[in-house]
Amino acid sequence: MKKFAIIVAGGSGTRMGAPMPKQYLEIGGKPILMHTLERFFLADPDSELILVIPKNDFLLWEQLCQRHDFQIDHRLVGGGNSRFQSVKNGLGSIKEEDGLVAIHDGVRPFVEVDVILNSYEEAARRGSAVAVVALKDSIRKLTDDGKSVYQERQYFRLVQTPQTFQLKKIMKAFDVSELHTFTDDATVYEHQGWQVTLIAGNLENIKITTPEDMRYAEYLLNK
Template sequence: MEKEKTSAVVLAAGNGSRMHSKVKKQYMEVNGKPLIFYALQKFQESFIEEIVLVVSKGDIEYCQKEIVEKYNFSKAKKIVEGGKERYDSVRNGLHALSSDTRYVMIHDGARPFITEDILERALNGARENKACVVGMPVKDTIKIIDENKFAIETPNRSLLWLVQTPQTFEYKLILDLYDQLEEKSEELKKKGINITDDAMVVETLSDVRVKLIEGSYNNIKITTPEDIRTAEDIIRTML
């Protein structure tokens, strides 16, 4: 059987402006550990063989000493600098992976509550479909509004999902598509197409269909100070 090396690109290059803190959110302490610690710990303890950590400009040395070495994340083989846009950071991370990677999970470092079950479901989804995204059905009614904030449409809630990470792909597929995106990004912007996640790269530039599989409602992204408190509550229930 062909070896199926699975790697992870963990994104920690954001500034976290909505956190209103001098400390970047990925380094803010949650229950005594930096936020980025929790996602990296899950990947370290999982079947993932290689991690590439993507950080902000000037943070490589800090992350190497204060995150990777301090917590002995031996699977974090490389730390690379992010780019101007999220997709630039993802592409930098993808190119830093070992060429023998078969599947890659792209994950927001600000999502601390991934689990082994989620990772296994994501990998199986990528094996079966080439492209797989973790998410959950929405609980609330969603309204589409016009430019004056008047409701114009109410989509069928049963067809709507909240998209999470990891987003998992055949490595060569997503690497090739991100290289195409670099060449076509300005053209897409002129058409009003704004790439907001990795699945959208696949949807926009290929005919591969992206499979959604169940993640967890606990798999939240830490964005605001309120999210920090929610995360601390979740951690307490897990102890």
């Protein structure tokens, strides 16, 4: 089956406090986004890579690609006002009706190749494949009256990306109006009444959001 990967990077990076959005900041001598695209290229060089960023950033990205001699083939698509709209734009750029599509946060450059491959395999068999990891810490639920209640952590998972789907199904799922309950692609898929399949992610697959994350990212690269 034809494979696609939509890499979404529309954030402004306000929590990073940097002069440019976090997806363009460098770790290991090149922008975070380039590391992310490389992971998907390594997983399947024949897959079609779609990078969704704000249209106003197209020129900046092209300049960065020239500066770093970035040669991995990919297509640029303009993002929307929300992650939902950005993913929808990415899906709308795909002309095929059948295939598999992995949707991934652009600032998660440490996803393992095996996780990507497994997500495609499971999505082909079961319709969806969402990377998750188990919790290490104890958790408590805050109640409306200001109290907290112990929760059994084995019943919870931390959700990552990629979130991979059969193309026809996820396109149908995104052919709706956006709801506030759509916190990720899995919730959009689930809105159709379909069961989401979970697969093992990897702990290093962090979402780089803060300066502390940048320092940890440099550590992971050096490691």
